[in-house]
Amino acid sequence: MTAASEAVAVRRARLEDAEGIGRVQSECWRATYAGLIPDSVLVRMTPKRQARLWRSYIRSGDLAGIIYVACAPEGVVGFASCGPEQTGRFPGSGEVYTLYVAESLHGRGLGRRLLRAMFGRLRRDGFPSALIWVLDGNPARYFYESLGGVLVAQRSSEQWGVAISESAYMWRSLSDFR
Ligand SMILES: CC(C)(COP(=O)(O)OP(=O)(O)OC[C@H]1O[C@@H](n2cnc3c(N)ncnc32)[C@H](O)[C@@H]1OP(=O)(O)O)[C@@H](O)C(=O)NCCC(=O)NCCS
Known part of the structure; x- marks a missing residue:
């Protein structure tokens, strides 16, 4: 995809975005997690299957949190979701x-824009701080x-039959995020 990042809108996800979200997620998982999680998991994660899942999340309203997309003229090029911290x-x-x-749009500020949208939304929903778990x-993580x-x-856990280690990064004051 060759969209200039300034032509990309960041907005709340709609039902018709599910296909694009499924595509971006499947591509990102394969590019990012190969060697970190079992290949069999990556093979099962097809755009079609993920689109079905995200369609149900968007329809349900809150099952997967609040979902935003980065949308270029040619379709979804990024997405993010947020809600209350889950571990307690x-x-x-x-x-x-x-x-x-x-992947074709990495390094053009879209990750930061999506994160800013998430933090803005969380602040409006009454959360002063936020964290993200990363494998x-x-x-x-950088x-x-x-x-x-x-x-x-x-934290460490066993998922998909293998040991998984994750780290949590926190922003204690979302109002300071630029
Ligand atoms: C992580 C991710 C969302 C970043 O999105 P992005 O659009 O490439 O990032 P941005 O262009 O908004 O970068 C913002 C800043 O972070 C820096 N940055 C981005 N990726 C970085 C990295 N891997 N290491 C260090 N700095 C990085 C950029 O240089 C930029 O700094 P600057 O503003 O001083 O120039 C994107 O790389 C991605 O989708 N990765 C694959 C999926 C993934 O791992 N998601 C996270 C799951 S926990």
């Missing part, structure tokens, strides 16, 4: 559950660090 370890904090930008080994996120927690 950071009471009163918000959480960004997903953040994905199409260890994903270079996105993106969060460069945007002021502070490492506040780590």
